[in-house]
Amino acid sequence: MKNRWVLFVPLAIMGLLFGAFIYRLVTPAETLIQSQWIDKPMPLFDLPPATAGVEGLKSSQLADGRPRLVNVFASWCIPCRAEAPQLEALKAAGVPIDGIAIRDRPEDVAMFLREYGNPFDRVGADMQSSVQIALGSSGVPETFLIDGKGIIREQIQGVILADQVPEIVAKLEAMK
Structure with missing residues (x-):
């Protein structure tokens, strides 16, 4: 009987370790890194228009008294395409x-x-990122909630989902 326990205990320990290994393997780690700019003014920049017919973007324009979103995107970004209807819904709101x-x-942005x-009200070209x-x-995509003074209040990494739209509208309303 004692020999069975001697055999069973190491097997049980190995099974637990293997289970823990598999659990860590299939459970994604927290990989989101928040911007160092949260609760700070937008960094200074002056971006030219991303394409013809749109206005470029300056950081000074983000402190006009109206809370807003700044969306970082790219034409080649597949998730940015999926996010487009949510941005249109936010604009409609x-x-x-x-x-x-x-x-x-420029032609790809157009x-x-x-x-x-x-x-977008304005679209700046950040050619060198x-x-x-x-x-x-x-x-990309990545979106920043900016208060009326140009302070970054929140960062949304990845696609804005449809069920996030009312929450974003409410957060921006609360910043007024």
Whole structure:
């Protein structure tokens, strides 16, 4: 009987370790890194228009007294296409939205805005991702909630989902 326990205990320990290993393997780690700019003014920038027919974007324009969104996107970004209807819904709800196009050609930005809609008041071209890097943005799409004084209050990493739209509208309303 004692020999059975000697055999069973190491097997049980090995089974638990294997189970823990598999659990960690299939459970994603928290990989979201928040911007160092939360609760700070937007970094200074002056971006040219991303394409013809749109106004460029300056950080000074974000402190006009109206809370708004700044959406970091790219025409080549598949998730950005999926996010487009939610941005249109936010625009329809009266939310001012500015865009920063990352590493994109003007003709591609124009095609993206024609095909998926243009919810943006202004779209700046960040050809070298310098503003994206300064914001601590880790990819596209990424959206920042900016208060009326130009202070970054929240960062949304990844696609804005349809069920987040009312929450975002409420947060921006509360900033007024």
